[in-house]
Amino acid sequence: MNMSYTTEERGKRNTLSYRVFFKNSEGVYISPFHDIPMYADEAQNFFNMVVEVPRWTNAKMEIATKDALNPIKQDVKKGKLRYVANVFPHKGYIWNYGAIPQTWEDPGHKDTDTGCCGDNDPIDVCEIGNKVCSIGEVIKVKVLGTLAMIDEGETDWKVIAINVEDPEANAFNSIDDVRRLKPGYLEATVDWFRRYKVPDGKPENQFAFNGEFKDKDFAISIVKSTNDNWKALVSKKSGGELNCTNTCVSYSPFLCTKEAAQAVVDATPPCGNADPVPSDVDKMYYYEKK
Numbered sequence: 645m646n647m648s649y650t651t652e653e654r655g656k657r658n659t660l661s662y663r664v665f666f667k668n669s670e671g672v673y674i675s676p677f678h679d680i681p682m683y684a685d686e687a688q689n690f691f692n693m694v695v696e697v698p699r700w701t702n703a704k705m706e707i708a709t710k711d712a713l714n715p716i717k718q719d720v721k722k723g724k725l726r727y728v729a730n731v732f733p734h735k736g737y738i739w740n741y742g743a744i745p746q747t748w749e750d751p752g753h754k755d756t757d758t759g760c761c762g763d764n765d766p767i768d769v770c771e772i773g774n775k776v777c778s779i780g781e782v783i784k785v786k787v788l789g790t791l792a793m794i795d796e797g798e799t800d801w802k803v804i805a806i807n808v809e810d811p812e813a814n815a816f817n818s819i820d821d822v823r824r825l826k827p828g829y830l831e832a833t834v835d836w837f838r839r840y841k842v843p844d845g846k847p848e849n850q851f852a853f854n855g856e857f858k859d860k861d862f863a864i865s866i867v868k869s870t871n872d873n874w875k876a877l878v879s880k881k882s883g884g885e886l887n888c889t890n891t892c893v894s895y896s897p898f899l900c901t902k903e904a905a906q907a908v909v910d911a912t913p914p915c916g917n918a919d920p921v922p923s924d925v926d927k928m929y930y931y932e933k934k
Contacts, residue, residue, distance in 0.1 A: 666679075680745035684785075691784070694742045694781075695778065699738065710885055748873045749767060751798070763799065764798075766870075767803060802837065804819065889908070
């Protein structure tokens with residue numbers, strides 16, 4: 645099934661009001677968390693990825709799991725928009741960063757590999773292709789491996805993948821191919837995740853498996869298990885603090901009409917001119933590696 649998706653901006657970029665909503669090919673508003681299929685092509689193990697943060701950018705954009713229709717919005721910490729700090733030599737995010745839809749890392753489920761519970765979000769993806777994607781772009785990816793980050797005591801899997809449209813995609817079929825063809829990238833990825841919160845006064849992040857990447861088959865099994873978690877979430881009478889409103893999941897009690905979905909979007913402010921990005925977002929931080 646090759647669905648095409650479009651996005652609609654609401655509010656003003658670089659402000660608290662900014663939202664990116666999604667529509668399907670029929671023009672119906674949908675949730676990128678619940679309504680976009682996990683698989684782009686199940687036979688080939690190609691997955692859909694919703695791009696939240698384009699490579700080299702700093703704004704911590706994410707699927708708003710607690711808002712109706714789960715638009716992408718910028719994360720907020722202590723009332724201020726969140727930008728990821730630049731820890732030398734990295735500038736912003738060093739991959740296209742996003743999530744696989746119809747997955748959920750269940751905070752009530754203790755992972756047998758990491759000994760920690762899930763982080764209550766869809767599973768994260770680092771896409772390593774050449775193209776810098778845009779916010780809300782839905783791409784098909786090939787999973788290559790995964791890193792198990794422990795973020796403040798929660799399991800936070802980071803799936804390594806490549807856009808199947810990438811001109812070099814055919815050469816990448818395993819995590820070892822990444823190590824061989826993009827030397828230094830995996831080491832930089834561990835370094836990025838280890839230190840990116842240090843400028844905010846947080847400790848370095850930890851990793852399961854001594855920071856080693858697990859292979860493609862392991863990664864796909866993790867993605868599938870988070871899809872099982874999501875199916876349970878969207879089937880329940882209560883999604884807890886998460887918003888499970890959707891327009892396409894026929895078996896879900898949270899299914900809503902296209903008119904109700906339209907009303908959600910209409911209640912948000914229309915798209916306006918962007919505010920400037922704060923100048924301190926470009927600051928570079930330097931630390932000795934421990």
